[in-house]
Amino acid sequence: MAGRLSDGVYAGIDARLAEADARVVAAYPGEPIGRQPVHTVYVPASQYRARMVADWGKQAVRVFLEDGDLLGLDDEVSDRVREKLLTEPIEDLRIDFEDGYGNPGDDVEDAAAVAAGRTLAVTGGTPFVGIRFKSFEQATRRRGIRTLDLFLSGVLESGPLPGGFVVTLPKVTAVEQVEACAEVLEKLEAAYGLTAHALKFEVQIETSQSILATDGTIAVARIIQAAAGRCTGLHYGTYDYSAGVGISAAYQSMEHRAADFAKQFMQVAAAGTGVRLSDGSTNKIPVGDRDAIGVAWSEQTRLVRRSLENGFYQGWDLHPHQLPSRFAATYAFFREGFPAASARLRDYAAKTENGVMDEPATAQALAAYLTRGLDCGALDEAEVLKLSTLDRPALDRLVRRIE
Incomplete structure (x- = not known):
């Protein structure tokens, strides 16, 4: 199916926003790698x-x-x-x-x-x-x-x-x-x-x-x-x-x-x-x-x-x-929160339909919650893996929104 906008329109918008794109990437790199102390x-x-x-x-x-x-x-x-x-x-x-x-x-x-x-x-x-x-x-x-x-x-x-x-x-x-x-x-x-x-x-x-x-x-x-x-x-x-x-x-x-x-x-x-x-x-x-x-x-x-x-x-x-x-x-x-957070992430990763439809940004927040709990010693990797089906590398990828 063909649209009516020419390739020149797409290229023109890309060119117009190129400087803004670079500025946003530089200013907002996202969640840093590594532990934050409590x-x-x-x-x-x-x-x-x-x-x-x-x-x-x-x-x-x-x-x-x-x-x-x-x-x-x-x-x-x-x-x-x-x-x-x-x-x-x-x-x-x-x-x-x-x-x-x-x-x-x-x-x-x-x-x-x-x-x-x-x-x-x-x-x-x-x-x-x-x-x-x-x-x-x-x-x-x-x-x-x-x-x-x-x-x-x-x-x-x-x-x-x-x-x-x-x-x-x-x-x-x-x-x-x-x-x-x-x-x-x-x-x-x-x-x-x-x-x-x-x-x-x-x-x-x-x-x-x-x-x-x-x-x-x-x-x-x-x-x-x-x-x-x-x-x-x-x-x-x-x-x-x-x-x-x-x-x-x-x-x-x-x-x-x-x-x-x-x-x-x-x-x-x-x-x-x-x-x-x-x-x-x-x-x-x-x-x-x-x-x-x-x-x-x-x-x-x-x-x-x-x-x-x-x-x-x-x-x-x-x-x-x-x-x-x-x-x-x-x-x-x-x-207190890790069983529910793990269940939501498990359903998100498996694309299971339930009473909550989580967006990628929410999945990122849920993963960050679990990794913070792991970093400080409140949670263990084995129990998080059991409930969420996600290991630590998979959680880290979600935190940084790496597909």
């Missing part, structure tokens, strides 16, 4: 030491064994949380030279930066790791760059750059600071003989200017572009952002409407770009008597679950006692 643990550089990860794990296991019944977990989730705390209590560690560290003086920070780098080089211990240096605002810019430089010297004098290495740029108040950070990382790669784009960074979204720029444009979308392919994540900063937009201390929370407003902008800006999202933290720490621990765990469990349901699969933890509730909430989320 949390980032922030530890002041002054507290970082060789046995820190092991010590956090011991503290987390101890409180879980003593008070874990307060979390109300079934046996399956409880066993998995205990195993996680014993084997991999921290997925992503950020050695903090910013708010958690303060300003002890240049000589002290110089020495601490080199020492922390050396310690990391010989201990490792987490799948992802990096530092948060001081912001690129005028007052702290030189100090932040010097700390990063000295930290890298400490790491690289003892061996290669650790796997999963990423640094964190805080308190962005102008998109140009992101451009400058990308430039600094490029120069550090040259100075230390690293491969191009070996150094990646995350941007903390904790100022109003990182959502809306002074000229009225959407800053968070421009931030991703300004990073020149080096930005791997956007991390919401609960308390700095809330304070900056005038929320009083008693009402600063990950679930405040102002927080949701910012995070929805982050979500739309990052969608399809390969830049992943992290929610913030709660400052209610599970310490004290059993009742106090229960209250804090209950709040964190609720907030982590809320973040997961809203598409934020990562958050911050600030204390060892927050690890049991982090993994409890995360594991329960994936285990």
